[in-house]
Amino acid sequence: MSTLTAQKNYSVVPGLNMGIFEPRDFAEILGIISKYEVPLTKITGAQRLALLGVDDDQMKSLQAELKPFIRETGKNTVTYVQACPGSQWCRYGKQDALALGKKLEKISFNEPFTAKVKVGISGCRMCCTEPYLRDVGLFGSNRGWTLVFGGNGGSHPRIGDVIAKNLTDDEALDLLQKCLTIYQQESRPTQRSARFMERFGIEELRKRLFEEQE
Numbered sequence: 001m002s003t004l005t006a007q008k009n010y011s012v013v014p015g016l017n018m019g020i021f022e023p024r025d026f027a028e029i030l031g032i033i034s035k036y037e038v039p040l041t042k043i044t045g046a047q048r049l050a051l052l053g054v055d056d057d058q059m060k061s062l063q064a065e066l067k068p069f070i071r072e073t074g075k076n077t078v079t080y081v082q083a084c085p086g087s088q089w090c091r092y093g094k095q096d097a098l099a100l101g102k103k104l105e106k107i108s109f110n111e112p113f114t115a116k117v118k119v120g121i122s123g124c125r126m127c128c129t130e131p132y133l134r135d136v137g138l139f140g141s142n143r144g145w146t147l148v149f150g151g152n153g154g155s156h157p158r159i160g161d162v163i164a165k166n167l168t169d170d171e172a173l174d175l176l177q178k179c180l181t182i183y184q185q186e187s188r189p190t191q192r193s194a195r196f197m198e199r200f201g202i203e204e205l206r207k208r209l210f211e212e213q214e
């Protein structure tokens, strides 16, 4: 067993998005963690894997070995998606959170985001992934998805605004892309969606989303 060190390096393996591991990948990742005697391995609140306490020299080669498992998150995509097991795997699930999350991860926007865009998707109203506290939140009911925008946790928390209810997968993805495009166009540099919504306002956003298309 390795000893905890004072090193404060931090490495996240973003490829494990939505907290999903393929068993074969998991075995290989564990082998690498053991080889480097990583002092502390932790599942983060974002459903990713953090490797802590590795010194600078070792961190570079550790990251190189983990590269096949790392999903690079470009500036034109959302930062990460958290999703619960949803209707495929949870008895309470009403909508397939994992399937929607996979579709959302693949969307590439025309312009890069200048701040993080975190997404939480829950298969039912119990909201296990805290969608009201994410930049983009979705939760399912028997009638479809509810879309929430502009939430945030941290030291200045904000409950997101409900944009629309009873959406199909395609409607939810289409509407959230429109929300994020308006956010890209109108937000100040580095401004997260919560601060943007405090300034821009839900009425103006709804007007842009719904009225100007009629």
Ligand code: SF4
Binding pocket: 084, 085, 086, 087, 090, 091, 092, 093, 094, 122, 123, 124, 125, 126, 127, 128, 129
């Ligand atoms: S949000 Fe609902 S579907 Fe998802 S894990 Fe929680 S209880 Fe299950």
